Amino acid sequence: MQKKKIxxxxxxxxxxxxxxGISINGGKNSTTNNDAATIGTYDDSSSSIExxxxxxxSRCIPVPDNTIASIQSTLEEGLTLRSVKAVKSIDYKNxxxxxxxxxxxxxxxxxxxxxxxxxxxxxxxxxxxISYVASEFxxxxxxxxxxxxxxxxxxxAKESENxxxx
Numbered sequence: 732m733q734k735k736k737i738x739x740x741x742x743x744x745x746x747x748x749x750x751x752g753i754s755i756n757g758g759k760n761s762t763t764n765n766d767a768a769t770i771g772t773y774d775d776s777s778s779s780i781e782x783x784x785x786x787x788x789s790r791c792i793p794v795p796d797n798t799i800a801s802i803q804s805t806l807e808e809g810l811t812l813r814s815v816k817a818v819k820s821i822d823y824k825n826x827x828x829x830x831x832x833x834x835x836x837x838x839x840x841x842x843x844x845x846x847x848x849x850x851x852x853x854x855x856x857x858x859x860x861i862s863y864v865a866s867e868f869x870x871x872x873x874x875x876x877x878x879x880x881x882x883x884x885x886x887x888a889k890e891s892e893n894x895x896x897x
Contacts (some may be wrong), residue, residue: 741767744873755858758837772831774840776861777779780813789835789890790819790887790890790894791816791817791818791849792816792817792818792819792827792852792892793816793817794815794816794829794852795852795853795854796818796853797853797854798829798849798852798853798856799812799815799831801854801858802815802829802831802847802869802871803857805869805870805871806833806845806868806869807835807868807869809815809835809836809870810833810834810835810838811829811833811834811835812832812833812834812845813831813832813833813834813896814831814832814895814896815829815830815831816829816830816831816891816895816897817828817829817830817888817891817894818887818888818890818891818893818894819852820848820862820884820885820887820888821886821887822887823879823881823887825850825856825884826848826849826879826887827848827849827852827886827887828846828847828848828880828885828887828888828891829840829847829848829849829852829860829888829891829894830844830845830846830847830862830888830891830892831844831845831895832844832895832896833845833864842894842895842896843846843864844861844862844864844892845860845864845868846860846861846865846883846888846891847859847860847861847864847865847869847871848861848874848881848888851888858871859871859873859874859877859881860872860873861874861875861882861883862883862888
């Protein structure tokens with residue numbers, strides 16, 4: 732009888748650990764910067780959302796002037812943003828990727844895209860550099876240093892670049 736009670740207790744403990752293991756987030760469910768300010772939440776329901784072609788203009792969102800000014804103020808002196816567009820990420824509930832063509836001394840006719848991320852398209856959120864070029868020419872922290880580890884591989888990043896010339 733004693734062995735049966737121990738087996739039942741072990742079974743209950745294993746089951747409880749299994750349930751706890753399922754409920755623990757996998758690392759991408761919470762996205763915070765090093766200051767612990769929330770910037771977004773990974774959306775696990777994205778599998779039920781059909782992703783559109785990356786060049787689909789319907790996902791392109793105009794960026795308010797005050798948001799553009801905020802991002803532009805983080806760039807090296809003499810650099811400006813042209814044709815700024817955003818795409819709301821399907822991967823994250825509150826993240827917008829914002830891309831533009833970087834203009835200025837040393838940047839010729841070729842499109843030099845910069846991509847940033849924010850959790851507030853209307854200039855009320857935090858901003859991060861996402862693309863390599865954005866990291867090189869902006870003082871914004873890299874999105875890859877957040878708990879979310881945002882990169883150009885996340886939904887919305889490349890799509891926002893495609894919006895710049897559409």
